[in-house]
Amino acid sequence: MRLAWRGPTMLVTDVRGELGRGVTSTGLWFRETRYLRTMRLLVNGRAPHLCALGGQDARTLDLVYVHPELEQFGGGGSGLARSEESLASDGLPHRSIDVRVSHAVQLDGLESRYVVANRSRRVARLVIDVALDCDWADIGDTIGDREAPVRIWARAVCDGSSLELRSTHPQLRYVTHVEAPGASAHQSGVRWTLELAPRDEVVLPLRVRAIDFEDALTGEGIAAREDALARWRASHVVVDTTGHGVEPLVIAAALEDLASLPLLEGRPREWLAPQAGLPIYPALFGRDALTTGWQASCVDGGAMLDAALARLGRLQCTRDDPRIDAQPGRIPQQVRRGPRARLGDGAFAVSYADVASPLMYVISLAQLFALRGDEALIRPHLDTARRILDWAHEQAQGGFLHYHTRSSDGPEHQGWKDSGGAMVHADGSSARSPIAACEIQGYWFAAQELLALVLWMLGRRGDARALWDSARDLKRRFHRAFWMEDESFYGLGIDREGRLLRSVTSNVGHCIASGIVAQPVIERVVERMFAPDLWSGWGFRTLSSAHPAYEPLSYHCGSVWSVESTTIALGLRRFGLDRRALQLADATLALASLYPGFRVPECVGGYAKDEMPHPGAYPRADLIQAWNVSAIPGLLHAMMGFFNVAPLDLLTIDPILPTCLDRVRVKGLRVGRGVIDLDVWRDRDGRSHFDVTRREGTLHVVRQPPPESISVGIAGRVRALVEGLLPS
Structure with missing residues (x-):
């Protein structure tokens, strides 16, 4: 399976990048509830052939499909041995249509983008379907190879290009809202009917929103959370x-x-x-x-x-x-x-x-x-x-x-x-x-x-x-x-x-x-x-x-x-x-x-x-x-030998680098009211050294083994202090 996530929302797909084809834990999940059980792409009624599946970061999944895929091959490879054009049953040249799909998980759902391109020299008439349904299952009920024991049935409400799936459970009034501009919505999903000129392409957007009946996220709430997340990430130490x-x-x-x-x-x-x-x-x-x-x-x-x-x-x-x-x-x-x-x-x-x-x-x-x-x-x-x-x-x-x-x-x-x-x-x-x-x-x-x-x-x-x-x-x-x-x-x-x-x-x-x-x-x-x-x-x-x-x-x-x-x-x-x-x-x-x-x-x-x-x-x-x-950052902390005493404006350091690392540079380390940059390196004899390359505030930095170390005596501590004395 493949994962993408953002806050309380998680997209779990199978190896084809789809939801609902045999892997019971796939779905679009929000607050441990499955708001989409099925999400499957069809081109002219058939599943396109997956060529690539990856992601730029934790919140995205990117896929590439082709249609129609070859059914017979020649020349001992996976393509054709001769130059004649090969047509599929829907009249399209084989592998002439590619669909690039980008899923971006949002705090309250999913934004998807389908880029459909006609690579042939013919006009391509296409029906693009995205099949959708939901069951609002509990994440704990889908572990393993079993279906959720309790199903919550959906009532579909269609309005032009929007589809709203509403829970019929009297206590769990979940709603999955789908917007697909340019498409026609129906009870089982959304459909675009296209006619693409040779070498033409079109972008088809799809937006899924999970609406919690108890505590729905608002646009203002989402923006505030995204801002807090961005500020927090910007404050992180930089480690090279x-x-x-x-x-x-x-x-x-x-x-x-x-x-x-x-x-x-x-x-x-x-x-x-x-x-x-x-x-x-x-x-x-x-x-x-x-x-x-x-x-x-x-x-x-x-x-x-x-x-x-x-x-x-x-x-x-x-x-x-x-x-x-x-x-x-x-x-x-x-x-x-x-x-x-x-x-x-x-x-x-x-x-x-x-x-x-x-x-x-x-x-x-x-x-x-x-x-x-x-x-x-x-x-x-x-x-x-x-x-x-x-x-x-x-x-x-x-x-x-x-x-x-x-x-x-x-x-x-x-x-x-x-x-x-x-x-x-x-x-x-x-x-x-x-x-x-x-x-x-x-x-x-x-x-x-x-x-x-x-x-x-x-x-x-x-x-x-x-x-x-x-x-x-x-x-x-x-x-x-x-x-x-x-x-x-x-x-x-x-x-x-x-x-x-x-x-x-x-x-x-x-x-x-x-x-x-x-x-x-x-x-x-x-x-x-x-x-x-x-x-x-x-x-x-x-x-x-x-x-x-x-x-x-x-x-x-x-x-x-x-x-x-x-x-x-x-x-x-x-x-x-x-x-x-x-x-x-x-x-x-x-x-x-x-x-x-x-x-x-x-x-x-x-x-x-x-x-x-x-x-x-x-x-x-x-x-x-x-x-x-x-x-991993906890292990770095241990290897750096950081001992924080912020109430006294003190940081003691006693670095040891494993053999797999030659140098570690840390920028923006915060202890109390101080901020420092560190350069730590290992010499040919295996000993580790450090230098404070930038300092803000009144933080004192000294080299000292941990206070409870049983492997160093007074002489060793004095030697470490002298060797590690840094200019003010």
Whole structure:
């Protein structure tokens, strides 16, 4: 399939660039609702032959068709062997008509342009049809090879060149409006009747508008959103990389895709909050939006992250509702707007079935403050963060934060891994909730520690000390309860019977990044992660290949998630484990180079790099996953060694470039009130250096290893400071 998208609108076509020919998820989608199920081009009653299919950017698809196609060939090739003119049954010379189609996705629909050209020396009489229909299906009902279980029938209203398809559902009054100037509309589509002189061509426009009965976009609203998107894109850091492979192209493609992710929904401050992925998750998901936001913050100055915090904070739960796992203080796991959500189906509307998102909210808030240093920016979010930590303390059992669904429709597992069967004992048997997952304890630790630092900077010293002490106590208890000495690793979780899940998983990488891992064992844990049963060569398997439950193409029991690589790379850099961080960076960029458009799918196979040259992808994986896109700028952040302390007008840098990159130039990097340009390069000995080539504001830039690095002492820090001293 092929995709194009803009905000809440998405066009999904089959390999012919059409809708409705056997691929059930094709369609023109708006707010997770299919406003066109069929869109098929016919020339004189026949489907033309596709010659090209591509796109200029994320919102466009461009196609070229010819008509009529040859039916008999000569000379051993795909054309004719003789010079006589060959005519089709409609009297047209074969391949004499070409149709160039351009689809441009709009915030509220689709604009298409059909350029029909007669390349022959004869007059061409043509009937151009675009067949159209719709069913307003929910995106969740079209995954796989099945038709939507609930059909919403359309009533067609024709008026000259316009066609309006209206839903007959009493509660879902959707409308698909089609304008086709010069055409005649009928119940099944629109038709142009043409007579083209030799070498003549004509442009046929088609406009489809999705009209939401609850909240239709107005022209003014669309213009405001487009303006906000353009201003945001113009503010992005410019990254120019050079290297000896395709990796610079991987980075450029990710930065371009990143600019297409905002959902442009909700209130104006919330417009830049990103959607989770396409084509399956074109909606707001809590941890996806937060992860995408913080990974992208070095590119957009935290604007996407601020938007995600604003929208999720506004939707923070204030009531107890077991049906959707809602409790006061929790942050949404997902917010859906398809037909099922409109009809009040709890499993498809707002759900709070995730204990990772609330803690990530607090972590992200602290990161935004470190980047921007603006108390006024984060103050509206502080009460949200406090309520989240109050909820966490109230839910803790035996000193750890557990999850347990109370919803009949909710996921059994609500940590980082939320699929059925993801949490397993060493013998392969499934663990039952309540479960205290190891990474959740790490997030809880980091949320308390980082918010303590924020409150300290804001002068709330008593609250800060209480959170800091609570985090330290959790870290000590975590090591005692989760450590597996024989594995040099931490267990996956603790089940409802108090048993440790002695499984080796990638979850522990999150623990490294969070800082909850005890310092004396960090290096042992990292080396265990890079053992061949967990490290595939492309990234970390979600479950050790030596485990009885390992399946390389399972969702959470053997696959590799690119987003985890960035989280873990930041953890490795945090503690000065640079050699392993470089190894991970090289592998992550190499993985992206294997896929069309350098877009790593949702998750890929756990096959070892020396076992298969390509890891494939999880069946029906999302083709474009927001946090996989933002993982590339997040990885750049890790490689640059940025440590933001905006409240003190300070940025420390400790760059290390992977072998695939020779130079990285960054223009317009914003930290607090300062803006700088950087030039980073790697010398022949593999050491990385940098120079500040432009500076605005009062930002101080110094070279320093991360504060918690275990690989450098006082002498190393002094040497780095002296070598990195920059002229004022």
